[in-house]
Every structure is written in C-alpha cells, then in structure tokens.
Amino acid sequence: MDWRFPVAGKAGIAGSETEKNVWCKEKISNLASAAKEKVKICGAKVDEKAEKTTARTKEAKAIAHERKKVKEAEAKMELHQEKAQHAQQKLDSKYGLHHHHHDVATHQPVLGHAPPGTTGHHHLGGGTTAPSYPLGGPPPGRKYL
Known part of the structure; x- marks a missing residue:
C-alpha cells in the first residue's frame, strides 16, 4: 500500500485517479502555504532582532516584540485562510460545484x-x-x- 494516497473504498477517501490527483493537489497546496507561513515567521523574528538591536529603551524593545507577535498571528491567519480555500477547491472539483463568494x-x-x-x-x-x-x-x- 502506498502511504501517499488514501485507501480506495473507504468513506470520504479518494478512490479514482482523479480523486487522488485532487487530494494530492490540496496536500501540496497546504504544504506550500505552510512553507510560506514559516518564511513569514522567520522574517518577523529577523525584523524583531533588528529592531531590538537599534532600540534604546525597554519600551521600544517591547514594541518590537509585539510587532513580531502581530506578524506571526497574521501569517497563521493567512495559512488557515489558504487551507480553507484549498479544501473548498477540492470540494468544488470533486462535486463539480462553482461557488460564488458573497460578502x-x-x-x-x-x-x-x-x-x-x-x-x-x-x-x-x-x-x-x-x-x-x-x-x-x-x-x-x-x-x-
């Protein structure tokens, strides 16, 4: 059994080649989004260190730390939004649906x-x-x- 693909015939699991391709596409998209999140978090840490080295007061260092936390939270939020989009795309292609996103x-x-x-x-x-x-x-x- 290939560990990369779900077992065919089980409820909610891909069975045909097309379903496997859709499943793989979602998985790869999620991995790419997670990698982008990690890059953004690392960038936030670098920015924080740069701000802390130039900061002269404790308050300025605390502000730099808070900015880092905000950037990390934004990166995580974007990751979850992208994962939701990937899951929606998978469902759309599986059932042939085309959703119109409303405000x-x-x-x-x-x-x-x-x-x-x-x-x-x-x-x-x-x-x-x-x-x-x-x-x-x-x-x-x-x-x-």
Whole structure:
C-alpha cells in the first residue's frame, strides 16, 4: 500500500485517479502555504532582532516584540485562510460545484418570524433576510408538510 494516497473504498477517501490527483493537489497546496507561513515567521523574528538591536529603551524593545507577535498571528491567519480555500477547491472539483463568494456582512439574517403561510427566506427591506420558520426549526410533529 502506498502511504501517499488514501485507501480506495473507504468513506470520504479518494478512490479514482482523479480523486487522488485532487487530494494530492490540496496536500501540496497546504504544504506550500505552510512553507510560506514559516518564511513569514522567520522574517518577523529577523525584523524583531533588528529592531531590538537599534532600540534604546525597554519600551521600544517591547514594541518590537509585539510587532513580531502581530506578524506571526497574521501569517497563521493567512495559512488557515489558504487551507480553507484549498479544501473548498477540492470540494468544488470533486462535486463539480462553482461557488460564488458573497460578502457575509450583507447577508445577515434578521431574527424573528416571517408572516404565516410563507416559506423560505423573504426580503424584509434593507437587503436583509429572515427565515420563515422559528430559529429552533420547524414545530415538532409536522414531519411532512
């Protein structure tokens, strides 16, 4: 058994050559993103050392350390965002989906109930939507509508 590829036939694991290629592409993309993160973290450490050597006060040295922590956090955040993009690309190619990325800030649901006898999401004005059912889900006992 080749350790680089998942076992075919198991749930959620690649089976065909195309699925293996998609899996490998995601894995390689993740490795490249992790390498970029490491480079950014090393750069942040070098910048911190340079700032600390030129700093004359404890406060300036503390600021240099805080800047390094910020750069490291940004690098880790970018890594997680890129990994999420790679996973989405894998799903898109696996299921043939093409998602349109929407701005989350403009699609916030409004809490509450829609008018009786309506289904789905309805615009309430102002570009916001609300579900037509209670937030806890449909009422119990009404399995088939």
